[in-house]
Amino acid sequence: MKPNDLPMANPWTLARRAERMNPSVIREILKVTEKPGIISFAGGLPSPKTFPVDAFAEACAQVLRTDGRAALQYASSEGYAPLREMIAAQLPWDVDPAQVLITTGSQQGLDLVAKVLIDSGSRVLVETPTYLGALQAFAPMEPEVVSVASDAEGVDVDDLERKTGHGAERARFLYVLPNFQNPTGRTMSEARRQALVERAAAIGLPLVEDNPYGDLWFDQPPPKPLTARHPEGCIYLGSFSKVLAPGLRLGYVVAPKAIMPKLLQAKQAADLHSPSFNQRMVAEVLKDGFLERHVPTIRALYKRQCAAMLDALKTEMAGLNVQWNSPDGGMFLWVRLPEGMSAVELLPKAVDKGVAFVPGAAFYASEPDPRALRLSFVTASVEQIHIGVAALAQAIREQQQPG
Amino acid sequence: MKPNDLPMANPWTLARRAERMNPSVIREILKVTEKPGIISFAGGLPSPKTFPVDAFAEACAQVLRTDGRAALQYASSEGYAPLREMIAAQLPWDVDPAQVLITTGSQQGLDLVAKVLIDSGSRVLVETPTYLGALQAFAPMEPEVVSVASDAEGVDVDDLERKTGHGAERARFLYVLPNFQNPTGRTMSEARRQALVERAAAIGLPLVEDNPYGDLWFDQPPPKPLTARHPEGCIYLGSFSKVLAPGLRLGYVVAPKAIMPKLLQAKQAADLHSPSFNQRMVAEVLKDGFLERHVPTIRALYKRQCAAMLDALKTEMAGLNVQWNSPDGGMFLWVRLPEGMSAVELLPKAVDKGVAFVPGAAFYASEPDPRALRLSFVTASVEQIHIGVAALAQAIREQQQPG
Structure with a gap:
C-alpha cells in the first residue's frame, strides 16, 4: 500500500500561538557557524572538559x-x-x-x-x-x-x-x-x-x-x-x-x-x-559533597578563559572604539561595536575570517541594540580565543573601512 | 534574616488555564492504595520484572x-x-x-x-x-x-x-x-x-x-x-x-x-x-535487535497474567452479574459492575478488603459510566491476582447485599 493514497485537502489547522513560535535565531546561527575550522564564541554550551x-x-x-x-x-x-x-x-x-x-x-x-x-x-x-x-x-x-x-x-x-x-x-x-x-x-x-x-x-x-x-x-x-x-x-x-x-x-x-x-x-x-x-x-x-570539590575546577577554568578573552580584546581591539564588560563569573561577555555598525551585518564577515558570535539583537523583547553582540569564553581554548578575537577585530576593522 | 520579612499582599495571579489543572484522580487513588498489603490492580505501571x-x-x-x-x-x-x-x-x-x-x-x-x-x-x-x-x-x-x-x-x-x-x-x-x-x-x-x-x-x-x-x-x-x-x-x-x-x-x-x-x-x-x-x-x-529478543518475554508474561485474571474473574464473579472484556494485549481490562452499583462507592470497600482498582469515571471527558472500572493485570503476581479478584468479588457481593 502506498502512503498518502487517500485523497484529502490539507486538514491541519494550527493554533494561533504557533505563529509566535519561531526557530531559535541562535540555533540557526550555530548551524551556519558549525563549519570545521570556525572558532565559535557563539554557543552557550558549557565546556565538556568540565563534565565529570x-x-x-x-x-x-x-x-x-x-x-x-x-x-x-x-x-x-x-x-x-x-x-x-x-x-x-x-x-x-x-x-x-x-x-x-x-x-x-x-x-x-x-x-x-x-x-x-x-x-x-x-x-x-x-x-x-x-x-x-x-x-x-x-x-x-x-x-x-x-x-x-x-x-x-x-x-x-x-x-x-x-x-x-x-x-x-x-x-x-x-x-x-x-x-x-x-x-x-x-x-x-x-x-x-x-x-x-x-x-x-x-x-x-x-x-x-x-x-x-x-x-x-x-x-x-x-x-x-x-x-x-x-x-x-x-x-x-x-x-x-x-x-x-x-x-x-x-x-x-x-x-x-x-x-x-x-x-x-x-x-x-x-x-x-x-x-x-x-x-x-x-x-x-x-x-558526598561532590560539588564542593568539582565546581571550583569549573570556576578556575572559566576565570582563566575569561581573562584570556579580556586580554585579547584589550590587545586586538585597540583603537577600534569597541566596548565590552568584565564579568564576575558565568560564561559570557557583552561587546558593543562602534557607532553605526551592525552586529548582524558583521557576522558573515566574521565567519569568513573564521570566528562566530551571536548578534545581541536576538536577546531583546523589543528595540534591539544593533551594535551589541554576545561572546562565550568557555568553549574555545585560550589559544583559540586569541586567534578568534584577532579575527573578529580584523572583521570590524574592514567593516569600518570597507575596501 | 527571616524569610517573608517583607510585608506584601498575595501577589500571585494565576492563569485562567490553571483552574482546569487538577490533581490526577489516579495519582490520588494510588496514594490511598499504596498501603502495605494492598493488592493493587490500580496502577498503570509496567512490571519492573521486564526492565532490562x-x-x-x-x-x-x-x-x-x-x-x-x-x-x-x-x-x-x-x-x-x-x-x-x-x-x-x-x-x-x-x-x-x-x-x-x-x-x-x-x-x-x-x-x-x-x-x-x-x-x-x-x-x-x-x-x-x-x-x-x-x-x-x-x-x-x-x-x-x-x-x-x-x-x-x-x-x-x-x-x-x-x-x-x-x-x-x-x-x-x-x-x-x-x-x-x-x-x-x-x-x-x-x-x-x-x-x-x-x-x-x-x-x-x-x-x-x-x-x-x-x-x-x-x-x-x-x-x-x-x-x-x-x-x-x-x-x-x-x-x-x-x-x-x-x-x-x-x-x-x-x-x-x-x-x-x-x-x-x-x-x-x-x-x-x-x-x-x-x-x-x-x-x-x-x-543489535534487542527488542526482537526482549519484547516476546514481556508479551509472554503479560499474556499469562491476563489469563490468570480472566480465570479468576470467571471463578470469583460467578453469579454476580459482573461483565468484563478479554484484551488481545496490553496491560488493562475493563469491568462493568451490576446495574445500580458505583465503582467510586465500591473502591473504599475494596480497599478495606485489600484490593484496589481505578473507577472508570476518571477516563470520561463527559457522562462517565459509574459502573465501569479498570484493572491492570501486569503488576500483581498470578497468586496475588487470584487473591485480589476474590477480595474484589467479596466487596461487590457485600455492596449488593449490604449488611
Whole structure:
C-alpha cells in the first residue's frame, strides 16, 4: 500500500500561538557557524572538559546495581525525594523540600511557570536584554512581553514600577537573571537586589528568578538571591546543567507553597515526571559533597578563559572604539561595536575570517541594540580565543573601512 | 534574616488555564492504595520484572566510555540522529527520520501536539472512554473536549462525522489509542481502522494516534496503525516506556513534514531537548535487535497474567452479574459492575478488603459510566491476582447485599 493514497485537502489547522513560535535565531546561527575550522564564541554550551564523566559512570553502575528497577520505573511528578532534600538543604534560605519541583532542565521550569501564570495577552516584564530561551518558553502562552530599562547593575526599579501597569494590564511577573546574566554576563548589585525586592513587594509584583550560572563566580560569590530575601513573592529556577552536565536535563523550581500544586499539575501534564534514572544518578554523584570539590575546577577554568578573552580584546581591539564588560563569573561577555555598525551585518564577515558570535539583537523583547553582540569564553581554548578575537577585530576593522 | 520579612499582599495571579489543572484522580487513588498489603490492580505501571537492567548497565558504561562528553552536552531539539533513524526504520510505513521528534516520554508528545494544534475553545474529539493523561495534557490549552461514541471495536465513525462540526467549531483532531487501549484494553478492528481513516480523510479531520502498547500483543500483532494508512493526515505517538522502561522518559512523535517545524519549535521552548544521555543509552541497547529478543518475554508474561485474571474473574464473579472484556494485549481490562452499583462507592470497600482498582469515571471527558472500572493485570503476581479478584468479588457481593 502506498502512503498518502487517500485523497484529502490539507486538514491541519494550527493554533494561533504557533505563529509566535519561531526557530531559535541562535540555533540557526550555530548551524551556519558549525563549519570545521570556525572558532565559535557563539554557543552557550558549557565546556565538556568540565563534565565529570567518571563520577557519572560510577553513579550509573551504582544506581542500576542497588536500585535499578525503581530507577527505571515511573515515579512521582514532584521528583526523587532525596534529590529534592539535597537541593533544599543547599539553598541559602529556608526551603522545605515540598517547595522543590524537579524539572526536565530549567527550561521546563520556564514552560511550567508560563502555563501557570500567563494568560493570552498577559503582560510579562523582562530585563533589557534578556535570556532568549525564556522569551521562547513564554511565547506559546501569548504574553505581551515588556522590556524594563536595565543598566550594568540590573533592572531600573522606577521603570519597573511604571511598566508594571494596573488592573487587567497589570504584569504577572518580572523575569530576571541576576547572576552573570545570559546574554550580557552582568551581575545585579547588592543594592539593586535589595531595591528590587523591596519595590516588587511594595507594588505586589511577583519575581521569577533564574539562576543557572550563580555557582560559576570567579573571585567571590554573587550577592544572595532575590528569592532568599522574599520567598513568598518569588519563584526560583535552578539547574544542574552548568555545574554537572546539561545532557541529563535536570533543573528545579522552588516556589511558594500556594503556587506549588498548580506547577505540579502542569508538570504532570507536560511529561509525567523527569527521568527517575537521571535524578538518582545526580543524587548519587552529589551525595558526598561532590560539588564542593568539582565546581571550583569549573570556576578556575572559566576565570582563566575569561581573562584570556579580556586580554585579547584589550590587545586586538585597540583603537577600534569597541566596548565590552568584565564579568564576575558565568560564561559570557557583552561587546558593543562602534557607532553605526551592525552586529548582524558583521557576522558573515566574521565567519569568513573564521570566528562566530551571536548578534545581541536576538536577546531583546523589543528595540534591539544593533551594535551589541554576545561572546562565550568557555568553549574555545585560550589559544583559540586569541586567534578568534584577532579575527573578529580584523572583521570590524574592514567593516569600518570597507575596501 | 527571616524569610517573608517583607510585608506584601498575595501577589500571585494565576492563569485562567490553571483552574482546569487538577490533581490526577489516579495519582490520588494510588496514594490511598499504596498501603502495605494492598493488592493493587490500580496502577498503570509496567512490571519492573521486564526492565532490562543488565542491558542498561552495559549500555551506560559503553556510552560514557566511548561518547561520554557528547552524551552529557546539550544536543539538538530533534533528538539523537541514530535513534531517530532506528525509530523510522522499525515503523511499518515509509517514515523519513526527519519526521521523527524525540520527546520526554510520549506524554510530552501530547503536550506539544496540544500547543501546536489547540486554541482556547478549540474542539478536540476523544474516544469514550479515553486516556486520562491525554485529557490532562490537552487541558492547559483550554480545548472543548467532545466524546465520540465508541464500542468494543473503537470509535463510531458516523458519530465522529456528526461531532466534527463546521467552521470555527470544527474539531482540530481526533485523539485515538487503537491498540489495547488505556483504560479499556480494547483494540480497534481492521474494518473500523479502515473506515475511520477513510472517513477522516473525506471530512478532512486530522488524527492523533497514540500507540504506547502496540507491541504488547498476546497471540498476534494488532492491525497496522492508522498513520500507516494515511501518513499526511495523522500524527503518531510512540514510546519506549512499555517495551524498555518508563524511567528514562523517552518517546517520539512522527508527524507530516508540514507540521514538524512547529512541533520542533514547541519542543525547543518546552525543554530544549530530551536527555542526550538517555537517547544514547536507548540507541545502544536497541542496536543489535534487542527488542526482537526482549519484547516476546514481556508479551509472554503479560499474556499469562491476563489469563490468570480472566480465570479468576470467571471463578470469583460467578453469579454476580459482573461483565468484563478479554484484551488481545496490553496491560488493562475493563469491568462493568451490576446495574445500580458505583465503582467510586465500591473502591473504599475494596480497599478495606485489600484490593484496589481505578473507577472508570476518571477516563470520561463527559457522562462517565459509574459502573465501569479498570484493572491492570501486569503488576500483581498470578497468586496475588487470584487473591485480589476474590477480595474484589467479596466487596461487590457485600455492596449488593449490604449488611
